[in-house]
Amino acid sequence: MATSKTSKTATATKAAATEATTARPAGSRAAARAASARLDVPKTYKLFIGGAFPRSESGRVTEVTDARGRFVANVAKASRKDAREAVRAARKAQPGWAGATAYNRGQVLYRVAEVLEGRKAQFVDELVQTSGLTAARAAKQVEAAIDLWVWHAGWTDKIAAIGGNANAVAGPYFNISVPEPTGVVAIIAPQSEGLLGLTSVVAPALVMGNSVVVVPGSAPLSAISLAEVLATSDMPGGVVNVLTGDAAELAPWLASHADVNALDLTGAGSLDWISLEQSAADTLKRVIRPEPGIAPETPQRILALTETKTIWHTKSRL
Amino acid sequence: MTFLDYAPAPESTSILGLRDEYGLFIGGEWRPGGGTSFASVSPSTERQIAMFAAADEGDVDAAVAAARKAYRNVWGPMSGRDRGKYLFRIARILQERARELAVAESLDNGKPIKETRDADVPLVAQWFFHCAGWADKLDWVGLGANPQAHGVAAQIIPWNFPLLMLSWKIAPALAAGNTVVLKPAETTPLTAMLFADICQQAGLPAGVVNLITGAGETGSALVRHPDVDKVAFTGSTAVGREIAKALAGTSKKLTLELGGKGANIVFDDAPLDQAIEGIVNGIFFNQGQVCCAGSRLLVQENIHDAVMDRLKERMATLRLGDPLDKNTDVGAINSTAQLERITRLVDAGIAEGGEAWSAPCELPKEGYWFAPTVVTGVEASSTIAREEIFGPVLSVLTFRTPDEAIAKANNTPYGLSAGIWSDKGSRVLAVADKLRAGVVWTNTFNKFDPASPFGGYKESGYGREGGRQGMQAYLKGGK
Missing domain, CATH: 3.40.309.10 (Aldehyde Dehydrogenase; Chain A, domain 2)
Known part of the structure; x- marks a missing residue:
């Protein structure tokens, strides 16, 4: 199926990788399991759109290698058309997610943390394999990510209390302001910290009921494995859509898409993010500028992807 | 005319002491503009009210410099309590001069005196009074303790509620500790000029409020000025888009109140x-x-x-x-x-x-x-x-x-x-x-209040004016 392979590493490594491909099973996965007699079953890393795991319609993949340049996986390389499908799925899913009770959204986000905890080893494994982190450091990062999901799970039924207000207007009205989700949020995830970086941008968008199309940064394997966790955490399909691929290629389509309400450029610092922000201005998207942007793990980060709705209710004169 | 008809009951314009010509209000002083002066006419009679200066790029530069100087030397270091007291003073003077302002606004904009008298002007005074109280309570706007002003705010307002939009812009900006350069719409500059006089009566330090008149080019130069930290615009969605584009890639903060189809x-x-x-x-x-x-x-x-x-x-x-x-x-x-x-x-x-x-x-x-x-x-x-x-x-x-x-x-x-x-x-x-x-x-419509956040979803813009959320637009988190 795979027609093109583009290595993210240097040319020399690429050559080595091509060699490795022909000489399968010399990959690191096989090497790591060398002691075992059983031949392992590698995973196909596909996109996550509308709750399903399709390959890219373009048929393209990106080869992911380990720190030593050995083949790990072919990750789907999303196209413009995939991005549009993802936005469509996100738009379709958004009202349902926003319409769920805050308690329910909180439980689903907490469920993500629970399921992640159970699959911690897999995430650590992927990080060690692809980022060159030590197992201990990778474990710390994954644990921080799990804790960050728990932190966000606890906010769903509290943000309205700190982001909204009852307003003492000069007249016979019950007047209240509440934060509501902005809608569909397109995210260029941070290029570092793998699952943790991804969580720091995706989770805050979900708290109040936005749906998300995210282009993961440096950890495409973690992103797709996270998608598998989301798919089994009672998160409705389409609420989170993951487009692995080239952020520089995908971001302009998301920035100009008229059905995207907000553009989070946290991880776009190395892209031409100014033209992305300019493009987003055509449809007056809310834009979070690249890091430092808005600090993660703050209520401001969650509120940045909300709209304040103010409702005036007439009181009758008694 | 029968006994059921209404006899004419026009409000007298004798309360107005208008000048023939208005300059730019920069650094607490009136000065001529570098552009070609323009007239504002009364939409109900097509008669000229006065001539107004047009600010060119040099004037914009001078206005921003005056605002920067006042921010650095006076308004920034001033206690919130004192800033608030200036705003309370302004609110009171606005009330005292309410009739004059209502007449001027109706003359310049063409809207009924019933509205300027009962809606626009009372809300203007209320807006300053509301924001005045925030000035020494900024720790509670929701950005954590000790939030900071942005610095110099560039503000552009439309012609539909000239003085009311001025108050929505200037009152929260000043309460938060910013200084401002504001450009009223070219067809309704009159009440902003009267507001300059009110600032002087209140003893507001020079340069805290700078008012420059002109058309689109003046506004464009203002929002693009490199020493501006915050831009607030109310007007059409088309111009809002342009401003958002112009500010892309800068560190300027932006809030936009744009069109609607309610x-x-x-x-x-x-x-x-x-x-x-x-x-x-x-x-x-x-x-x-x-x-x-x-x-x-x-x-x-x-x-x-x-x-x-x-x-x-x-x-x-x-x-x-x-x-x-x-x-x-x-x-x-x-x-x-x-x-x-x-x-x-x-x-x-x-x-x-x-x-x-x-x-x-x-x-x-x-x-x-x-x-x-x-x-x-x-x-x-x-x-x-x-x-x-x-x-x-x-x-x-x-x-x-x-x-x-x-x-x-x-x-x-x-x-x-x-x-x-x-x-x-x-x-x-x-x-x-x-x-x-x-x-x-x-079961009501078109109600406004300074305690009540106002602003749009989608292409109606972003940011809110009024209430706690309105104050947040003029502040950044403390360190």
């Missing part, structure tokens, strides 16, 4: 007397030149005919004419350009199959006028159901179920305001939840 939804159980008044207020207040106007009436199909009959009956009693007359309900359109736009869009609505009905009122020979008009048989895809008209023109659509009403209300790139009329509280709350609009009025 849906006013009338259910069949609505209290009809109030609903008719609400529809009229929603679209004919300020001649419909309101970004949050209820310009799309969504009426439940089974009461469409009854509502139309009563609405037309009510519209026929609206008194159109001299804005300074205390009995006037509908004043003049602000400019020829706006009148042409309204006329063009209504023609398009008729060409696309809409049926227009205008209140039978005599239009004065001089000035810019458009009779209150309702267009029925409008499709969701019609030009006049989609484009903001910004005039006294109501487009009428129908619906059968709440879901259909919600879908039609949300079927617009805008998301500023909406209205709901129904006696059933539970339905009102459920519908309000689903409307993608920043302000929802239930």
Whole structure:
């Protein structure tokens, strides 16, 4: 199926990788399991759109290698058309997610943390394999990510209390302001910290009921494995859509898409993010500028992807 | 004239002591502008009110420099308590000079004195009074302890509520500790000039408020000035887009209050007397030149005919004419350009199959006028159901179920305001939840208050004005 392979590493490594491909099973996965007699079953890393795991319609993949340049996986390389499908799925899913009770959204986000905890080893494994982190450091990062999901799970039924207000207007009205989700949020995830970086941008968008199309940064394997966790955490399909691929290629389509309400450029610092922000201005998207942007793990980060709705209710004169 | 007719009751302009010519108010002093001066005319008589200076790039630079200096030396270091006291002073002077301001505003804008006297000017004073109280309580706006001002704020306001929009911009900016350079609209610069005088009466330190007049180029130079930290704009979506583009890649903060195409939804159980008044207020207040106007009436199909009959009956009693007359309900359109736009869009609505009905009122020979008009048989895809008209023109659509009403209300790139009329509280709350609009009025319309955040979803802009959220727009988190 795979027609093109583009290595993210240097040319020399690429050559080595091509060699490795022909000489399968010399990959690191096989090497790591060398002691075992059983031949392992590698995973196909596909996109996550509308709750399903399709390959890219373009048929393209990106080869992911380990720190030593050995083949790990072919990750789907999303196209413009995939991005549009993802936005469509996100738009379709958004009202349902926003319409769920805050308690329910909180439980689903907490469920993500629970399921992640159970699959911690897999995430650590992927990080060690692809980022060159030590197992201990990778474990710390994954644990921080799990804790960050728990932190966000606890906010769903509290943000309205700190982001909204009852307003003492000069007249016979019950007047209240509440934060509501902005809608569909397109995210260029941070290029570092793998699952943790991804969580720091995706989770805050979900708290109040936005749906998300995210282009993961440096950890495409973690992103797709996270998608598998989301798919089994009672998160409705389409609420989170993951487009692995080239952020520089995908971001302009998301920035100009008229059905995207907000553009989070946290991880776009190395892209031409100014033209992305300019493009987003055509449809007056809310834009979070690249890091430092808005600090993660703050209520401001969650509120940045909300709209304040103010409702005036007439009181009758008694 | 019968005993039931209204005798003319014009407010006297003798309270105004206008100059023939106004300069730029920069660094606490009046100075001439580098551009070509322009006249502001009264839309109801087409007579010139005064000449106004046009600020060129050099003037913009001087104004920003004056604001920067005042921010660094005076306003930034000043305690919140003292900043608040200056704003309280301003609020009081605004109240003292309320009549003068109302007359000046009606003269310059063309809106009825009834509105400037009872809505615009009282709200202006209330806005300063509200924000004054925030100045020494910024730790509680929701950004953590010790939030910081941005610095110099560049502010551009429209012509539909000249002094009110000035207060929405200047009061929170100053309370938060910013200094400002504000540009009023070129067709309505008068009350901003009077406000300069009020700043002087209040003893506000020089450079804290700088007022520069001019057209689009002046505004463009102002928002692009490199020493500006924060931009706040109220106006058209097209210009808002341009500003957002110009600021991309900078560290400037931006809030935008842009256009709207508000849906006013009338259910069949609505209290009809109030609903008719609400529809009229929603679209004919300020001649419909309101970004949050209820310009799309969504009426439940089974009461469409009854509502139309009563609405037309009510519209026929609206008194159109001299804005300074205390009995006037509908004043003049602000400019020829706006009148042409309204006329063009209504023609398009008729060409696309809409049926227009205008209140039978005599239009004065001089000035810019458009009779209150309702267009029925409008499709969701019609030009006049989609484009903001910004005039006294109501487009009428129908619906059968709440879901259909919600879908039609949300079927617009805008998301500023909406209205709901129904006696059933539970339905009102459920519908309000689903409307993608920043302000929802239930069984009322076009209500404003400084304690109440105002602003749009989607292409109606971002950021809020009023209340805690409004203060946040002028602050950044403390360190």
